[in-house]
Amino acid sequence: MKIALTGTPGTGKSTVADMANAGFIVIHLNDLIKSGYYEGIDEERGCLIADVERLSRLVEGMEGDIILEGHVSHLMPVDAIVVLRASPGALRERLRRRGWSEAKISENVEAEALDAILIEALETGKKVYEVDTTNLTPTQVRDALVEIIRGTDKYAPGSVDFSEEAFL
Numbered sequence: 001m002k003i004a005l006t007g008t009p010g011t012g013k014s015t016v017a018d019m020a021n022a023g024f025i026v027i028h029l030n031d032l033i034k035s036g037y038y039e040g041i042d043e044e045r046g047c048l049i050a051d052v053e054r055l056s057r058l059v060e061g062m063e064g065d066i067i068l069e070g071h072v073s074h075l076m077p078v079d080a081i082v083v084l085r086a087s088p089g090a091l092r093e094r095l096r097r098r099g100w101s102e103a104k105i106s107e108n109v110e111a112e113a114l115d116a117i118l119i120e121a122l123e124t125g126k127k128v129y130e131v132d133t134t135n136l137t138p139t140q141v142r143d144a145l146v147e148i149i150r151g152t153d154k155y156a157p158g159s160v161d162f163s164e165e166a167f168l
């Protein structure tokens with residue numbers, strides 16, 4: 001089984017994936033992207049543009065129980081998608097601690113407030129789960145992920161609404 005753990009940068013994907021330990025292998029897509037699975041460089045944002053097609057082919061050939069962590073993981077051939085969310089205020093704080101520029105922080109906070117990744121995930125037609133990490137510790141988010149992996153009706157998408165906070 002392959003599970004995508006996706007979300008806006010700063011929602012806690014890599015922190016939680018590394019804690020998961022539910023018999024799943026964790027693959028950080030950013031490591032693969034940096035190793036050559038990119039199709040260009042976004043000079044303005046200072047980041048690599050993931051080669052989604054080549055990455056998808058690579059993931060297609062992988063076997064076993066895998067958590068694919070990364071902000072394009074929902075575009076991979078997976079069985080289910082877990083979208084981590086964080087309120088604009090919490091996200092801004094987490095990204096500030098990383099020393100990101102205010103412009104880069106605002107771009108990501110606004111994308112989060114507008115549900116950008118959740119919408120892309122839902123468009124795949126796959127099973128989607130949504131976990132609001134705003135008031136949860138990383139351990140609690142990890143527990144939610146393990147619950148999802150084991151099978152639960154909780155964490156259905158649609159309960160999170162950050163639109164009122166968009167410009168915090």
Ligand SMILES: Nc1ncnc2c1ncn2[C@@H]1O[C@H](COP(=O)(O)OP(=O)(O)OP(=O)(O)O)[C@@H](O)[C@H]1O
Binds near residue numbers: 009011030097133
């Ligand atoms: N549930 C949480 N509560 C508070 N802080 C958190 C939580 N999860 C992660 N963090 C903190 O937020 C920051 C971002 O976490 P992390 O690097 O895991 O995000 P990410 O979604 O993997 O980002 P990226 O896509 O850029 O790799 C880290 O400083 C981490 O310690």
